[in-house]
Structures are given as C-alpha cells and as structure tokens.
Amino acid sequence: MAETGASTDPVPSPDAALSPVARAEHFVWLTARVLEQRRFAYHFLRGASGTAGSTDVGSNQAADAVEAALTAYATGDGGYGYALEPDLRGPVSQPLHIGHALRVLDSIRRCGGQRVERVCRYLTSVSTPDGALPAIHPSQRGYPSAPFVPILDDPPSELLATGPVVGLLHRNEVWHAWLFRATDFCWAAVESLEKSHPYEVQAAVAFLDGAPDRPRAQAAADRLGRLVREQRLAALDPAALAAYPVAPGYAPGEHHFPHDFAKAPESLARAWFTDEEMERSLDFLERDQRADGGWPVRWRQWAPGTALEARPIVTIEALRTLRAYGRSID
Incomplete structure (x- = not known):
C-alpha cells in the first residue's frame, strides 16, 4: 500500500452495541495470526467467507484452511x-507446541x-x-x-x-x-496429586476427559475436585478475588475460575462447581471482553509480541466456552 501519512489517532474500537462475536471478529482481523483468523472463521463465521448457512462442503473447506495454516508451524521431525x-x-x-496443535486439530475434527x-x-x-x-x-x-x-x-x-x-x-x-x-x-x-496449581489441574482434567477408563477417570476427577476446592485453586466469586490466593510464581491477578477448569458442560470438572458458581463464572467471562473486542491475557506478559499473539487465542477459547454453555454470543 502507498503511504498516506502517519497518524496518531487511536485505532477505533468496535461498536459496543454489536454482539460479542461481531466485536471479537473486529479484534481478530485487526490483530490475529493467520491461524487464529482461520480458526475464528471456522468456529464463528461458518467458513472463510463469513456467510451464514454453512454446508458440509463449506465446513470442510474451512477446516482445510485451518489445517493449512497449522501446517506452517510444522517441523521436519x-x-x-x-x-x-x-x-x-x-x-x-x-x-507444548504439540499440545496446542492437537487442540486445534481436535476442534476441527482432524x-x-x-x-x-x-x-x-x-x-x-x-x-x-x-x-x-x-x-x-x-x-x-x-x-x-x-x-x-x-x-x-x-x-x-x-x-x-x-x-x-x-x-x-x-x-x-x-x-x-x-x-x-x-x-x-x-x-x-x-x-x-496432593498439592497442585491451576495449570497442572487443567492438564489433569484434559487427560481425564479423554481417558478411556471412564469409571477410573470419574473417581480421579472427584478426588481432584475436592483438592481444588480445599486449596482454593478456583476463584468461586469473581467479586471477591482477594479471598483466593494466586499460585506461587503466577502473575499478580492470575486467577483461575470454574470455566477455566470445566471448559464445556460435559467436562468431568463441571461437577466440581454448583450451578450458581458456574453462572457467576460465566457472567464474569462475558463481562471480561474488552472494548477492542478481545479478551485479556492473565498470565505474565514478558514480551510485546507474545501478548499480541496470545490474545486472539484466548478470545476464541472464551467464545467457545460461552457458546458451549448456551450463552448468547451471536
């Protein structure tokens, strides 16, 4: 593009009256890597064109686009x-890259x-x-x-x-x-596990939700849920965060909430929380969308580029969680 002159005007934020998905779409096109743009299109725009009325062909094309974008990160080994x-x-x-890649592939059924x-x-x-x-x-x-x-x-x-x-x-x-x-x-x-921290608990839940021995997974999840509550690893009341300690080594304010452990209703971790606790958590997640359309990164930010790349990932996962629980996002 030809240079049209420098501007110090702030980047306009999306209209606050728009739906959460529409505001997030503005944020994703503005800031995201190609992979997250393709993922957003697959999950929320019913294909790369952004048009409603998805068909199986359109869904497959959108999944192909996600997989092609992911392939750019592949290594020779x-x-x-x-x-x-x-x-x-x-x-x-x-x-850790492998875990990320498998989550992407699982989300598009590939x-x-x-x-x-x-x-x-x-x-x-x-x-x-x-x-x-x-x-x-x-x-x-x-x-x-x-x-x-x-x-x-x-x-x-x-x-x-x-x-x-x-x-x-x-x-x-x-x-x-x-x-x-x-x-x-x-x-x-x-x-x-006797003493843990939220990210390790999330990893345990990811294992238990997929483990083929379901009775054993249920028993392990019941025990883990008691540990989470006893050690106050989940902030059950977003309005009283001072009552929940942040794990050692975490960033200030790096709390985890019920929706962070039970990302969908079918997760074994959903049974750890009452309906009221989960509703408060989802209410908080809805309110946490920022004026620019994205959700914030809560972990320690150590370089400008990493925070910029992570926010669209967090935004996609926030919307997927809200939709999984039946919240209106469109």
Missing part, C-alpha cells in the same frame, strides 16, 4: 515449532491419520525415560522463551505437558505404542 505456543519462540519442536502418526513418532523421540514428556525439551536453549518455563539439561516428566496430549489422543481414539507408558504416567501423576 514431526512436531511443531515457530512459536505456535507464543511463549516459546524459535523453530524447534516442543511438547485429530487423526498420518499427521498424528508423525506426531506420535516425534513424541517417542523426545520422551523421558519413563515414557512421558518434559515441559521444555533442551533443544529450546538458545531461542527466546518465557522466563517462567526454565530450560533444563535433563528435564523431568511433567503432567503439564503429557496430560493434554494423552487425553486428546485417547479422545480421538488414536492408538500408538507411545501411549501405553505415557498413559500409565498420567494415571500415576493424577492419582498421586
């Missing part, structure tokens, strides 16, 4: 890199086939001696990454990285040799 998870920069594959076979081969190559995943593989060293994800030469297995990957693979009925020991690790980790 079967993993994903290139800051797919914005807090990890650089071209190298990382387990979590299977050769793409997942390649992912499982990568997971095998970076697993720890007990068959699970480290949060950060040492290959990240030398590239920028968030200070709250330390890089170790011999990192331990982490439920944080392993649970969501295993849960999503089981949810999509993927069977691979890597899953056997990784599943055993997740069961042992979840069932032995």
